Amino acid sequence: MKILIAALLAASSLPIATQVVAQEAKPFQPADIYDLQMVTQPVVSPDGSRILFTRGAFDRGTDRRASELWLAHVDAAGKIIDRRLLVGRDVSPRQARFSPDGSRIVYVAQYLGKPQLHVMALAEAVGKPLTSGNLSPVGPVWSPDGKRIAFAGRVEAKPASIPGMPEKPTGMGVEAAADAKIVSDLFWRADGAGEIKPGATHLFVADAATGAVSQLTSGDTDRINDNGGLDWTRDGRAIVGAFTADPINGPREVDLYLYDAHVAAGGQPKPPTRLTSRPGSETAPQVSPDGRSVAFVGAEASGEFYDMPELWTTGIAPGSPINHLSKALDRPIAGFGWDDDGRSLHILYHDEGTQRLARIDAASGATRVMIPSVGGTRLYLPSASGQADCAGGTCAWTTAFTDRPTGLGVSKGAAETDGLDFNAQWAAARKPARIAEITVASRADGRRVQGWIAYPPDFNPARRYPIILDIHGGPNTDYGPFFSVTHSLYAAAGYLVLYTNPRGSIGYGREFANLITNAYPGQDHDDLMTMVDALAARPYADAKNLFIGGGSGGGVLTLWAIGKEPDKFRAAVALRPVVDWTDQVTTSDGTAFFMKHWMGATPWDKPDLYFQRSPFSLSGEIKTPTLLITGENDYRTPISQTEQMFGALKLRGVEAEMIRLPGAGHGMGRPSQWLQSILAPIDWFNQRKAK
Numbered sequence: 159m160k161i162l163i164a165a166l167l168a169a170s171s172l173p174i175a176t177q178v179v180a181q182e183a184k185p186f187q188p189a190d191i192y193d194l195q196m197v198t199q200p201v202v203s204p205d206g207s208r209i210l211f212t213r214g215a216f217d218r219g220t221d222r223r224a225s226e227l228w229l230a231h232v233d234a235a236g237k238i239i240d241r242r243l244l245v246g247r248d249v250s251p252r253q254a255r256f257s258p259d260g261s262r263i264v265y266v267a268q269y270l271g272k273p274q275l276h277v278m279a280l281a282e283a284v285g286k287p288l289t290s291g292n293l294s295p296v297g298p299v300w301s302p303d304g305k306r307i308a309f310a311g312r313v314e315a316k317p318a319s320i321p322g323m324p325e326k327p328t329g330m331g332v333e334a335a336a337d338a339k340i341v342s343d344l345f346w347r348a349d350g351a352g353e354i355k356p357g358a359t360h361l362f363v364a365d366a367a368t369g370a371v372s373q374l375t376s377g378d379t380d381r382i383n384d385n386g387g388l389d390w391t392r393d394g395r396a397i398v399g400a401f402t403a404d405p406i407n408g409p410r411e412v413d414l415y416l417y418d419a420h421v422a423a424g425g426q427p428k429p430p431t432r433l434t435s436r437p438g439s440e441t442a443p444q445v446s447p448d449g450r451s452v453a454f455v456g457a458e459a460s461g462e463f464y465d466m467p468e469l470w471t472t473g474i475a476p477g478s479p480i481n482h483l484s485k486a487l488d489r490p491i492a493g494f495g496w497d498d499d500g501r502s503l504h505i506l507y508h509d510e511g512t513q514r515l516a517r518i519d520a521a522s523g524a525t526r527v528m529i530p531s532v533g534g535t536r537l538y539l540p541s542a543s544g545q546a547d548c549a550g551g552t553c554a555w556t557t558a559f560t561d562r563p564t565g566l567g568v569s570k571g572a573a574e575t576d577g578l579d580f581n582a583q584w585a586a587a588r589k590p591a592r593i594a595e596i597t598v599a600s601r602a603d604g605r606r607v608q609g610w611i612a613y614p615p616d617f618n619p620a621r622r623y624p625i626i627l628d629i630h631g632g633p634n635t636d637y638g639p640f641f642s643v644t645h646s647l648y649a650a651a652g653y654l655v656l657y658t659n660p661r662g663s664i665g666y667g668r669e670f671a672n673l674i675t676n677a678y679p680g681q682d683h684d685d686l687m688t689m690v691d692a693l694a695a696r697p698y699a700d701a702k703n704l705f706i707g708g709g710s711g712g713g714v715l716t717l718w719a720i721g722k723e724p725d726k727f728r729a730a731v732a733l734r735p736v737v738d739w740t741d742q743v744t745t746s747d748g749t750a751f752f753m754k755h756w757m758g759a760t761p762w763d764k765p766d767l768y769f770q771r772s773p774f775s776l777s778g779e780i781k782t783p784t785l786l787i788t789g790e791n792d793y794r795t796p797i798s799q800t801e802q803m804f805g806a807l808k809l810r811g812v813e814a815e816m817i818r819l820p821g822a823g824h825g826m827g828r829p830s831q832w833l834q835s836i837l838a839p840i841d842w843f844n845q846r847k848a849k
Contacts, residue, residue, distance in 0.1 A: 205260055554566060600661075
């Protein structure tokens with residue numbers, strides 16, 4: 159599998175824990191976050207004998223996430239016979255790929271303060287920088303002959319300036335103001351990346367031996383999607399990539415293009431050939447082993463809230479018929495790759511709170527599950543966000559646990575044959591939060607809704623426990639039965655933690671995900687309240703102490719709930735919420751997408767629609783004590799919205815508090831900021847329990 163889900167990259171230089179040491183178990187504690195280790199980005203060598211993976215953790219000294227690149231050897235029986243560190247945390251290695259013959263790897267790592275391509279001959283185990291400069295390579299992929307590496311990179315342009323300005327003085331005592339920033343691009347900033355420097359993203363090819371770089375596209379605007387995936391045609395003459403021609407009017411209109419892989423010395427790049435042209439999106443291309451077709455993740459254009467990513471194939475020539483391979487599955491595809499014989503593909507897909515690794519027939523679309531549960535790698539919250547890869551008869555994936563982060567799973571054939579668990583010793587010394595499934599029939603329409611309860615580590619059914627309903631964001635994402643830092647700390651504080659997948663969640667089919675079309679928020683609120691009432695009715699639940707919280711889309715539904723049912727919850731916490739949809743579609747980093755596909759109209763044409771669907775419209779009804787938490791550099795749901803709700807509640811005399819995380823984006827920032835965003839809600843709830 160060559161396409162992997164984006165995940166948190168973190169690292170540790172601690173020795174691998176292989177022996178469980180008996181000691182008195184205790185509940186999860188805040189400082190434990192710095193002891194956790196996690197496997198991400200497994201990649202299998204072409205012959206199936208080796209596995210690259212990232213080993214991660216939080217570095218306490220730097221208070222940051224970091225990563226290490228490891229290599230494991232697998233024998234013919236699928237057993238791991240050794241593993242070793244290849245690249246340390248000091249350069250943050252990522253996006254590693256084996257060469258076609260398996261003798262070398264390419265990866266992205268820091269070099270002289272910039273991300274650069276590195277190549278390592280595994281026999282030497284010494285990584286050497288291949289590129290330099292300001293391109294910041296992304297998504298490297300080897301040519302079939304192993305001589306070249308394609309990647310996307312950004313060509314910076316000179317910032318615009320105001321004409322006529324006199325020269326700035328120089329010398330001691332001069333304190334001139336910084337130059338004005340002239341912004342003309344709607345997409346001038348992105349969450350997690352900050353302000354985007356002027357320039358354009360282009361396609362490049364580097365010689366794997368010399369590092370000589372050729373630019374295959376040109377112009378002052380983006381010519382390739384840097385997160386859309388790349389692959390080579392089997393003859394090495396062209397590269398298949400994804401491109402969004404009009405990100406403002408068609409943010410979901412993404413097509414595949416064929417780019418000529420050769421540029422003559424001193425010559426200009428040839429115009430690309432459009433490979434797909436149907437309405438909708440096509441990304442993550444992978445050419446079949448015989449070179450005759452290309453598989454991709456795509457979604458048909460619709461007027462619905464959610465266009466579900468599915469698996470498709472088409473010919474390598476423009477105008478070829480398109481085959482909807484995963485139609486019968488009716489589940490979102492998270493990653494895939496061709497099997498060696500080209501007769502099938504392995505796919506990773508979301509299904510009812512988890513992810514499954516399966517094999518799908520390239521002709522019929524018939525699917526067979528190989529690994530029933532692939533572990534999530536988000537860690538902050540329990541989302542299905544795993545990764546997997548298969549090659550040479552070996553599969554590797556991120557393993558699923560309810561009491562600790564992911565490890566590495568390995569299989570030869572249909573069953574798991576071995577694995578690595580870096581958290582076994584740590585987990586043996588902790589009392590985990592037991593996780594159990596709960597399902598209800600929604601009060602809205604009787605539709606089945608799935609969720610989970612995390613019980614306090616010392617749970618006693620003869621006692622009564624307060625409840626925290628935690629709502630996932632997205633809203634087209636999911637929660638599942640996985641370990642998370644947030645829910646572990648909530649449970650350790652003595653709460654029943656309820657989390658669920660209301661309508662709009664993925665993994666239950668396209669229809670379920672789109673029940674919120676033109677109705678968000680809407681009956682998803684009923685799904686959530688049905689869950690709360692079902693748990694509150696159990697004899698060990700304290701129905702007088704109900705609390706609610708959630709982030710992003712979960713922040714939306716939290717504020718909506720306390721506006722619709724102001725007497726239900728003792729206290730609420732909304733993290734990085736959308737408060738005003740007009741603000742969201744004009745100031746976030748996804749403006750065009752949110753306006754066109756989530757609202758379906760402009761705020762100047764239908765202001766009443768925007769107001770009615772905004773939690774701000776209910777601010778006059780809210781009386782629940784409310785804590786608001788947002789990163790000051792959150793560009794997905796800008797902090798101006800948090801300020802808006804805080805101001806409204808304070809003006810009305812509602813008990814409210816705002817926590818601002820300096821420098822943090824939508825992902826809630828650095829490890830210590832994660833902890834602040836979890837411990838503050840626990841304290842907020844503790845202070846407001848009914849006796």
